[in-house]
Amino acid sequence: MASRDLWAGVGSALAFIAALITMAMNQVRIKLLINKMSAYFSPYIQITIPEYSAKRFERSELFVAIEAYLSEHCIRGATKLKAELVREEHKPNVSVDDEQEIIDKFQGTTLWWYAYTEYPKSQVITVEPGTDKRRFYRVSFHRSIRKKVLNDYVPHVLEKGRAVIADKRQRCLFTNNPYGHSPALWSNVVFQHTATFDTLAMDPTKKKAIIDDLEAFKKGKDYYGKVGKAWKRGYLLFGPPGTGKSTMVAAIANFLEYDVYDLELTAVNNNTELRKLFVETKGKSIIVIEDIDRSISLTVKRTDDKSAGDSNNTYMTSLPKERDKGDNDIKLTLSGMLNVIDGLWSACGSERIIIFTTNNKSKLDPALIRRGRMDMHIEMSYCRYEAFKVLARNYLPEINDHQLFDLYGEIRQLLEEVDMSPADVAEHLMLTENKDADACFKSLVVALKNAKDDKANAKEETVQIYTG
Ligand SMILES: Nc1ncnc2c1ncn2[C@@H]1O[C@H](COP(=O)(O)OP(=O)(O)OP(=O)(O)O)[C@@H](O)[C@H]1O
Numbered sequence: 001m002a003s004r005d006l007w008a009g010v011g012s013a014l015a016f017i018a019a020l021i022t023m024a025m026n027q028v029r030i031k032l033l034i035n036k037m038s039a040y041f042s043p044y045i046q047i048t049i050p051e052y053s054a055k056r057f058e059r060s061e062l063f064v065a066i067e068a069y070l071s072e073h074c075i076r077g078a079t080k081l082k083a084e085l086v087r088e089e090h091k092p093n094v095s096v097d098d099e100q101e102i103i104d105k106f107q108g109t110t111l112w113w114y115a116y117t118e119y120p121k122s123q124v125i126t127v128e129p130g131t132d133k134r135r136f137y138r139v140s141f142h143r144s145i146r147k148k149v150l151n152d153y154v155p156h157v158l159e160k161g162r163a164v165i166a167d168k169r170q171r172c173l174f175t176n177n178p179y180g181h182s183p184a185l186w187s188n189v190v191f192q193h194t195a196t197f198d199t200l201a202m203d204p205t206k207k208k209a210i211i212d213d214l215e216a217f218k219k220g221k222d223y224y225g226k227v228g229k230a231w232k233r234g235y236l237l238f239g240p241p242g243t244g245k246s247t248m249v250a251a252i253a254n255f256l257e258y259d260v261y262d263l264e265l266t267a268v269n270n271n272t273e274l275r276k277l278f279v280e281t282k283g284k285s286i287i288v289i290e291d292i293d294r295s296i297s298l299t300v301k302r303t304d305d306k307s308a309g310d311s312n313n314t315y316m317t318s319l320p321k322e323r324d325k326g327d328n329d330i331k332l333t334l335s336g337m338l339n340v341i342d343g344l345w346s347a348c349g350s351e352r353i354i355i356f357t358t359n360n361k362s363k364l365d366p367a368l369i370r371r372g373r374m375d376m377h378i379e380m381s382y383c384r385y386e387a388f389k390v391l392a393r394n395y396l397p398e399i400n401d402h403q404l405f406d407l408y409g410e411i412r413q414l415l416e417e418v419d420m421s422p423a424d425v426a427e428h429l430m431l432t433e434n435k436d437a438d439a440c441f442k443s444l445v446v447a448l449k450n451a452k453d454d455k456a457n458a459k460e461e462t463v464q465i466y467t468g
């Protein structure tokens with residue numbers, strides 16, 4: 001009897017649990033059905049954009065662009081905002097917080113945006129805190145504008161968002177790590193050089209030609225596409241020390257708003273390493289190889305190869321020109337370098353500039369600097385009158401043209417006769433505690449006169465030796 005009661009009790013308990021499960025399942029089914037029906041009859045459509053796609057570990061570009069777009073263009077009506085301090089900036093970056101409806105208008109139609117976060121239902125242990133949650137953006141709109149949203153609105157958000165990101169992003173200066181010393185090929189710091197074309201002292205006509213060339217390059221996406229060329233450009237900067245080659249690189253980077261990759265060739269062992277470094281660079285960037293003549297000859301051990309370089313051994317291409325099969329892993333060669341510049345790298349990514357600087361253009365192999373590889377050869381020369389005026393305004397902004405006028409005549413004359421680098425001229429124009437503008441100009445005039453005398457004496461000596 002007791003056992004029958006017990007079984008009866010167990011039986012009714014099981015029946016009760018079964019009834020509960022059936023109800024719950026029915027509820028889920030009913031809920032799904034309601035959702036389906038409301039979706040069918042609702043005139044609104046929703047699109048959800050996850051922060052991370054299922055397979056990739058990188059944040060979705062669309063998600064990031066939407067975040068930037070909404071925070072820049074639709075933030076006005078929002079009341080729930082969040083602020084984050086990004087790296088070394090002094091102003092926080094303010095964006096729209098989760099669960100805040102944002103209304104956007106596009107070509108006379110309305111769209112409703114909403115950000116939300118999902119947390120895992122079960123306990124998940126992750127290495128980094130916060131990586132278990134999943135964020136989404138959801139946009140709702142009337143089904144009548146479905147095509148317009150997909151064809152016009154989403155690309156519009158993507159474009160505007162990208163522009164906001166580009167505007168706010170901090171540009172970086174990358175340097176290559178000695179191979180094998182670090183898992184990353186490049187290390188980076190924030191690029192903070194303040195040089196601009198306004199502060200760059202050089203012949204104004206040359207300066208304008210460079211700016212025009214850069215402008216054309218920047219706007220050249222369609223042109224490069226049409227003529228089937230990779231969207232890249234090479235500049236060779238040559239001239240004596242202290243004439244502003246490195247300053248020009250910074251001015252170009254600031255003008256184009258590009259990152260700079262400062263490639264130290266002496267830390268690169270072979271062609272394979274060089275290729276990896278190039279491929280790891282991102283678009284909208286400048287790769288600069290400073291003093292290319294010196295870094296190559298330091299890097300590459302001279303070989304017994306008779307085909308190497310010219311007979312005087314003056315070209316950097318005392319390194320072998322032909323491509324031996326094993327060269328790629330053994331050494332850095334000119335052909336390897338040319339292959340990288342012309343090949344794979346230029347095909348992947350876009351908007352790249354490559355700059356070589358040198359004090360000795362004549363030491364470079366013509367193959368390396370031929371047009372097409374180095375599209376523009378820019379000579380940075382000694383400081384002449386026009387360049388001096390720029391330097392005077394940079395270093396002595398308080399001085400007016402009237403005050404300068406008396407000195408200009410003398411300085412102009414001297415600068416035509418004496419070769420002094422802008423770096424040396426700038427040294428004299430630096431205001432210090434016990435040196436005012438007047439003293440600066442006087443010290444410059446004295447230095448120029450001394451240089452002129454030295455030049456005259458040197459000439460005299462040469463003549464004497466020659467005649468004697
Ligand atoms: N054309 C210039 N315009 C403005 N400033 C200049 C110019 N040339 C040189 N300077 C000043 O002199 C300093 C040295 O110039 P920079 O390093 O650009 O010369 P460089 O040509 O790269 O020299 P090097 O051949 O030794 O590398 C700069 O910090 C800058 O202040």
Ligand SMILES: [Mg+2]
Pocket residue numbers: 245246247290357
């Ligand atoms: Mg330099």
